[in-house]
């Protein structure tokens with residue numbers, strides 16, 4: 681059975697080629713990997729989970745004042761999102777709050793408490809996630825042997841500039857306990873691939889995520905304390921002509937969810953809006969992985985299409 685590999689990212693500085701090779705192997709097979717030692721201190725992660733719990737503990741009417749907007753920022757209530765509309769009868773059994781980037785020091789939308797009072801902590805966490813992604817993107821450029829004249833190690837990083845508009849989102853998630861009593865669905869977040877280039881996922885004790893290894897079998901993703909789960913999103917799959925896999929995943933009901941809330945934090949890293957999703961100048965790609973038939977979209981266009989499918993913004997009275 682396939683497993684999600686665990687890679688020590690703390691060795692990237694001293695041995696970038698070996699670490700990049702291990703990452704490439706994971707991206708070409710399962711599309712998911714655990715990274716240890718990414719450089720975000722555990723107390724910072726724990727504090728973010730604490731703030732999330734405090735936010736979700738508030739009455740639904742308080743949270744609903746910050747309802748998710750067409751820019752993908754704000755609160756998404758229980759069952760609001762439908763990640764797999766083709767098969768799900770009810771929406772996802774989860775609630776979430778999305779933060780955009782802080783551009784010129786300004787948050788992307790109105791901030792509810794307790795995040796407003798702790799804006800510096802929330803912002804630092806989002807920026808630290810972006811920095812980790814930049815380093816992973818450097819590893820990708822090494823893994824794909826992008827030549828110096830094409831941008832070299834900074835090829836992807838340059839297309840994910842923090843100060844340029846893009847769809848990157850920091851998302852806090854809560855899967856409330858006992859949430860299966862009102863539904864006979866086994867899935868609590870529908871099967872989907874992520875829309876961006878890479879996703880970081882921080883879990884917090886309670887498992888539930890499943891990954892479609894080899895595009896057929898569902899395998900459980902463990903919770904590994906101190907390791908961040910990283911997965912490839914659609915943009916990276918486009919750029920590599922399918923060589924790096926944007927693998928479907930979902931969250932299922934487990935017996936322990938009856939008694940325990942499940943929390944997770946995702947950072948969806950997206951390329952800047954105007955970046956085309958064309959095939960990259962990598963000597964590693966074989967001819968058959970270059971030149972897709974579909975018209976080339978930009979990162980921003982792709983995101984808008986995918987969000988429309990899951991939220992149907994244009995059909996609701998927003």
Ligand SMILES: O=C(O)CCC(=O)C(=O)O
Nearest residue numbers: 853874889929931944946
């Ligand atoms: O909560 C999780 O474990 C996964 C969430 C996820 O896949 C997503 O929000 O895209």
Ligand SMILES: [Fe+2]
Nearest residue numbers: 872873874929
């Ligand atoms: Fe996801």
